[in-house]
Amino acid sequence: MNILVVDDERDVQTLFEQRFRREIRSGEFQFFFTFSGEEALSCLEKEDSEIVLILSDINMPGMSGLELLQSIRQTHPHSPPVVMMITAYGDDETHAQALQLGANDFLTKPLNFGELKDKLKETL
Amino acid sequence: MSTTSFLIAFFFINYVRKAIQSESKYPELDRLIVSARYFTVGLFAMMFIFDEIAIFRFIWPSYLIFLVWVSHERDELEPVRSTSLSLLPYAAITLLGEIIRFVAKDFYQQFDDFFEAGKFFAFVWVFILWLNNRKQEKALEAERLKLEKQEELGRITEEQRSQLEVLVTERTAELRLQKEELEKALDHLKATQNQLIHAEKMASLGELTAGIAHEIQNPLNFVNNFSEVSVELVEELKEESQKPEQDTELIHELLTDIQQNLQKIQHHGKRADSIVKGMLQHSRTSSGQKENVDLNAMADEYLRLAYHGLRAKDKAFNAKMVPELDPTLGKVNVLPQDLGRVLLNMLTNAFYAVSEKKRQQPQGYDPTVWIVTQSRPGQVVIRIRDNGTGMPESVKQKIFQPFFTTKPTGQGTGLGLSLSYDIITKGHGGTLEVVTQEGAFTEFIIRLPR
Known part of the structure; x- marks a missing residue:
């Protein structure tokens, strides 16, 4: 399963690679990393068919996670990959907005990786 | 003949009394003078009573x-001394005539006319001198009156001066009181x-708090995550080391990861x-x-703090941050707390301006805030630019005035920019200037000497 992670913090890549070390090694998950919404869109253009799940931060400079979500839902209305939003600001308003824009899930930082792992496996 | 002498003596005494103003000035002497007058009159009277001519x-x-002698003896009579001398020729001639008449009656009778003429001229002399004196005295009197007038004038002036002085003292006291009141007001x-200033600082700190919390939360999450992962890695390493057949490549990989994680932490x-x-x-x-x-x-640092500060307040807010920092800038000698406040204030304003514009114009607008540093000969330039709402000229002219704010009541102290x-x-x-175009951009330019 190909998963695209979008976050402006570059260390997120190292973290995911280590947290999902066993799954990556076994080939269960494959992670792609982009560091902005714009980058994520161009990545989707290339890997469209491959990516089945997107994990995106909301608060990023430039295009925000919510704008990215909106864009994905508009450009790929028929084959929507699963989109999970992650944010440090877990307020209800943002939560509602994310769900309204078509997010499949809403996670708050700090991430509980055990829970995330279960959710990802469930989606599979 | 004695009548003439009496008249001369009588008028002379009266004249003396008037001339030296003994009545008011020398009461003791005045009594003597009055006595002398009575004596003179008495002498004249006795002349008739006794008939001993x-x-x-x-x-x-x-x-x-x-x-005449008395006039020269008493110091108080100094003013009449010269006048008294006019009596002397008449007295001397009369006395000399009487002595000669007494000693040599024939001789006297022979030159009788001469003596009479001498007496006459001496009397005329007294009279002329007396007239002359009167004239001089009148002149003196006029002079005295003039002096008195001047003195009166001086006295009035003096009085006015002292009145003025009192007034000035009063005014000075009033002014001092006012000065003290003003000083008190100034202290207040x-x-x-x-x-x-403290309130403004605290307000800006309040704006910062959310940004700071976010900014701290992020690295803390990484610290927690990387340390948790490292514990897992160490666990795995332990397991691997207990195996009889060890995968050295895996061990090496695990160790590298642990090292990397510790560096991340x-x-x-x-x-x-x-x-x-x-x-x-x-x-x-400071x-x-x-x-x-x-x-x-x-x-x-302040760019991020200001950004997170506003984002914490407005969850939907987003903007591009563009730091363009001159790598040749080096260290600059500044007041760090104070300059930090300036940067924070301007950056907060910049983010506020772009968020306002985004609110008015949600589509096709890319909110951006730049912070630019430039090294120039002899100075450092910091530019804080945003493509937000900009300012009309009327606002631009007032932004550095204390308490001026365009934010809704309660949202800004209006002290930040001043x-x-x-x-x-x-x-x-240094210098601080602002370039702006309404609806397009605002740029603050700070120039610091180095």
Whole structure:
């Protein structure tokens, strides 16, 4: 399963690679990393068919996670990959907005990786 | 003949009394003078009672000479001394005539006319001198009156002067009181100003808090995550080391990861540390001491703080941050707390301006805030630019005035930019200017001498 992670913090890549070390090694998950919404869109253009799940931060400079979500839902209305939003600001308003824009899930930082792992496996 | 002498003596005594004003000035002498007058009249009366004319012929001129002598004896009579001398020729001639008549009657009778003529001229002499004296006295009197007038005038002037002095003293006291009141008011204003500066600082700190919390939360998450992962890695390493057949490649990989994670933990720990330090520095009272500061790092840090500060308040808010930092800038000698406040204030304003514009124009607008540092000969330039709402000329002219704010009541103290202006110009000897176009952009340009 190909998963695209979008976050402006570059260390997120190292973290995911280590947290999902066993799954990556076994080939269960494959992670792609982009560091902005714009980058994520161009990545989707290339890997469209491959990516089945997107994990995106909301608060990023430039295009925000919510704008990215909106864009994905508009450009790929028929084959929507699963989109999970992650944010440090877990307020209800943002939560509602994310769900309204078509997010499949809403996670708050700090991430509980055990829970995330279960959710990802469930989606599979 | 004795009648003439009597008249001369009588008028002379009266004249003396008037001339020296003895009645008011020398009461003791005045009594003597009055007595002399009575004596004169008495002598004249006795002349008729006793009818001894012969002896009186000697007494009268002697009496006149005595009066002249007295005039020269008493110091108080100095003013009449010269006048008294006019009596002398008449008295002398009369006395000489009487002595000659007494000693040589024939001789006297022979030259009778001469003596009579001498007496006459001496009397005329007295009269002329008396007239002359009167004239002089009148002149003197006029002079005296003039002097008195002047004295009166002087006295009035003096009186007015002392009245004025009293008035001046009163006014001075009033002014001093006013000055003291003003000084008190000034002290009060200074205290209020300090409170306001403090309030402004606390307000900006409040704006910062959310940003700071976010900024600290992020590195802390990494610290927690990387340390948790490292525990897992160590666990795996332990398991692997207990196996009889060890995968050395895996062990090496695990060790590399652990090392990398520890470096990450350290990196993010330091990141959180510097944010906390920055916050403490911001809330601390300015030490007033300039320090060599990495202005680029400071600019970057405050850019993030301001951004997160606004984002924490407005969840939907988003903007592009563009730091364009001159790598040749080096360290700059500034008041770090004060300059930090200026940067924070301007950046907060910039983010506010772009968020306002985004609210008005949600589509096709890319909110962006730039912070630019430039090294110029002899100075450092910091530009804070946003493509937000901009300002009309009327607002631009007032932004550095204390208490001026365009934000809704309660959202801004209106002191931020006026304090910033003071910090840059007075605190650093630099300049602060603003370039703006309504609806397009705003740029603050700080120039600091180095």
